[in-house]
Structure formats: structure tokens, C-alpha cells
Amino acid sequence: MIEFRNFSLTYPTGSRPALQNIDLVVPRGQFCAVAGADGAGKTTLAGVVSGVVPQMTGGETTGSARVGGRLLAETQPSELVGEVGLVMQNPFNQLSGARFSLREELAFGLENLGVERAEMIRRVDRVMADLRLTALADHSPYEISGGQQQLLAIGSALVMRPAVMVLDEPTSQLDAVATGVVFEALETLRAQGVTVILFEHRLERPARYADRVVILNEGRIAADGPPTDVLTDPRLAEWGVAPLRYTTAARRAAGRGLWESDRPLPVTLEAAAEGFTASLKSTRTAGGM
Ligand SMILES: Nc1ncnc2c1ncn2[C@@H]1O[C@H](COP(=O)(O)OP(=O)(O)OP(=O)(O)O)[C@@H](O)[C@H]1O
Structure with missing residues (x-):
């Protein structure tokens, strides 16, 4: 479960808080989409949930933010491995650079955790099948398309079986087919009890798949509810969301x-x-x- 209570964050160079008075509880197994204009605070919120902000960026916080009961202010990103999986916009930056094939790349995090070999093979095979990457198993991560690299980045997070998946515009560089594969995979995750928090500005798919949509506007929650309510709100354009x-x-x-x-x-x-x-x-x- 993700739990923010009256949480605010100001970056060291910020003139105003990037997040202000955030109250947000995302229960286990919920698929929550977060949208907002450029600069609304989406990446900051994704960073807080994954333990990157303010730990690696600096910044003052008030209120509390917890994932799985852990107070994030007292948690380092490395302690969240296995708890939170993070997928960002640019797949290229997420490759380890240390592995020669997709199969090896997917096994990388599990090797570091010392997961037993048979279990490792089982998890990697499963994720490759779910993301339709099996035919590329022996290809180099650097020889595949951007869309396939993003599926690989998602797979590298999934293979760790996190309780929470945080995705920051994961399909911005994918075509419609690859985007469809990603959303089907997210739906499977939700059915398995994984909490999914997706930061997006393209809302066609979240409208169909998400349980809930949260709109951020200038660091505050402007709306929060089922897609049919939030996405038909006449104030949507005022909040910078088409x-x-x-x-x-x-x-x-x-x-x-x-x-x-x-x-x-x-x-x-x-x-x-x-x-x-x-x-x-x-x-x-x-x-x-
Ligand atoms: N590392 C940082 N240091 C200082 N200010 C930052 C930092 N990162 C973001 N900001 C500021 O915090 C505010 C929220 O930015 P954030 O990137 O979270 O918004 P966003 O909704 O993800 O926008 P975008 O869609 O453009 O990525 C903005 O005013 C931005 O300039």
C-alpha cells in the first residue's frame, strides 16, 4: 500500500513546493493513473514513491509518505529493491550495460539478489512470455527497437516481483501494439495483487484500464476518483490535461x-x-x- 499524509516537498532550488499537501492512499492491487500538465509534479511523486526523491535530489519534506508501511524519509532506494519497481520514460538509460542478451539482462537484478538459478530461469521465462519478448531472448539489448527496449525495462522491474510498480510515462516511445502489450501486462499484475501507479499524460488507455485517476495541478491533487468521473470533469483543461x-x-x-x-x-x-x-x-x- 502507498500512503501519503499531508505530504509536501520543496527542492533545494525550488521557489515553491513541487508537491503540496498530498493525501493519497493507494491500496494493494489498485491500478492508479496520475496525470497533470508539464511541471505538475508527476515525476517528483514517482521519485518519492520509489525512494529517489528527496534521497538523491535533496529537498525538504513535511507530512509523511509510506510504501508497504516503510516511512520513505528513512529508507534508501536500495532498501526498496523487491518492494518497488521503477520504470522511466527512456528505456536506453535503464539498461545495465553489463549484459549481452535480453535473457541475461532480465536475470541481472535477480543475480544480484542471489536468487536460485532454477527460480531465476522460471521468472525470466515468464516475464519474456508476458511481454512477448521470448523470440528476442538471445538478442543484444542494444540491437532491438526502442519499444522493445522499453518492454525489456518493464520486464527487468517485473522479474523482481515488486509489491508496487511505478511507471513514469512508460509508453511515450512505444507504438500502439507495444503499448497494448504493456497495458495487458499491467492488468495481469493488478490481478496478481501488485499495486500499479502509472504517471501518464496520454489517457486513452488509463481510461480503460485504471481503477482510479488522480490529477495533479501545480503540485496539488486537483481531482481523484474513477476514470469516468475525473476524465469527464469540465475543469480538466484548466488543470492542463486535454x-x-x-x-x-x-x-x-x-x-x-x-x-x-x-x-x-x-x-x-x-x-x-x-x-x-x-x-x-x-x-x-x-x-x-
Ligand atoms: N531536481 C529538481 N530540482 C529542482 N526543481 C525540480 C527538480 N525536479 C523537478 N523540479 C521542479 O519541480 C516541479 C515539478 O516537476 P516534475 O518534473 O515533478 O513535474 P512533471 O509533472 O513530471 O513534469 P514533466 O511532465 O514536464 O516531467 C517543476 O516546477 C520542476 O521545475
Whole structure:
């Protein structure tokens, strides 16, 4: 479980807190997406959960932040190995540089932990299958595409079986197919009881997969709730987050009486299609067609 209580953080060079009065509890097994404009505090929050901020950046904090009951202020990033897996935007920076094949790269962290060989092989094979990397097992991590490298970075975190996975815009460099593979893998993790906290500005997939969306605005939580509530909030653009195109289309249609007034605005393609079909049917009925 992740637990922030009235947590604020100011970087040494910061004129204002990068995070302010954050109250956030993410229970075990929840998939929570966090969105916000550039500079809203997403990377800072990801860094706090993974024990990197302020330990490696410096900064003053007030309030408390805990992961799995550990007070993060008293925890070093190395103590969180196995507890928190961190995946960042740029996959290239996450390669160990020490291994010749994908299989070896995935085993790297487990070797360092002294995991028994048979168990290591089992976990590596499983992660390669889940992320569709098996065919590349013997390739060099430096010869594969950026998308495949990001899947490898995600795999390197997954193989450690962390209780919490923190992902900072993990699909920003991936194509639609690789993005789909990542979100399916995240869904499998959630089903296994792993807590997933995903920092994203592209919200189509989180709208479908996340249990909850949190919006950060200038370091504060501006909204927190189910995707259907938060992503249809009319203040979304004020917080620097672009509404989904399905929501925008339905909102325009509603303004012209072409979306049923009691139907919630959609955040997925399916909900939009259903709503427009229903609206078309009722228009036809009303018109006697
Ligand atoms: N290491 C640092 N030292 C000082 N200030 C920082 C540092 N990292 C971030 N900041 C500042 O903290 C605030 C929040 O930045 P952060 O990177 O967390 O936002 P973000 O939502 O991740 O933005 P982006 O999407 O652009 O990465 C910004 O004002 C930023 O300039």
C-alpha cells in the first residue's frame, strides 16, 4: 500500500513546493493513473514513491509518505529493491550495460539478489512470455527497437516481483501494439495483487484500464476518483490535461441535443459508440422513422 499524509516537498532550488499537501492512499492491487500538465509534479511523486526523491535530489519534506508501511524519509532506494519497481520514460538509460542478451539482462537484478538459478530461469521465462519478448531472448539489448527496449525495462522491474510498480510515462516511445502489450501486462499484475501507479499524460488507455485517476495541478491533487468521473470533469483543461476525444465529441453532441441528457459522458470508444447509437435510435423514434 502507498500512503501519503499531508505530504509536501520543496527542492533545494525550488521557489515553491513541487508537491503540496498530498493525501493519497493507494491500496494493494489498485491500478492508479496520475496525470497533470508539464511541471505538475508527476515525476517528483514517482521519485518519492520509489525512494529517489528527496534521497538523491535533496529537498525538504513535511507530512509523511509510506510504501508497504516503510516511512520513505528513512529508507534508501536500495532498501526498496523487491518492494518497488521503477520504470522511466527512456528505456536506453535503464539498461545495465553489463549484459549481452535480453535473457541475461532480465536475470541481472535477480543475480544480484542471489536468487536460485532454477527460480531465476522460471521468472525470466515468464516475464519474456508476458511481454512477448521470448523470440528476442538471445538478442543484444542494444540491437532491438526502442519499444522493445522499453518492454525489456518493464520486464527487468517485473522479474523482481515488486509489491508496487511505478511507471513514469512508460509508453511515450512505444507504438500502439507495444503499448497494448504493456497495458495487458499491467492488468495481469493488478490481478496478481501488485499495486500499479502509472504517471501518464496520454489517457486513452488509463481510461480503460485504471481503477482510479488522480490529477495533479501545480503540485496539488486537483481531482481523484474513477476514470469516468475525473476524465469527464469540465475543469480538466484548466488543470492542463486535454480531455479525451470521445468525451469532447459527446460533450459537443450534448450541446446540440444529440447525446441523451441522463447518459454520462464517455471516456472509452465503446461507451461513445453505445451513447451515439442510443441517441440515434431515440432521434429516429422521436422522428417516427
Ligand atoms: N531536481 C529538481 N530540482 C529542482 N526543481 C525540480 C527538480 N525536479 C523537478 N523540479 C521542479 O519541480 C516541479 C515539478 O516537476 P516534475 O518534473 O515533478 O513535474 P512533471 O509533472 O513530471 O513534469 P514533466 O511532465 O514536464 O516531467 C517543476 O516546477 C520542476 O521545475
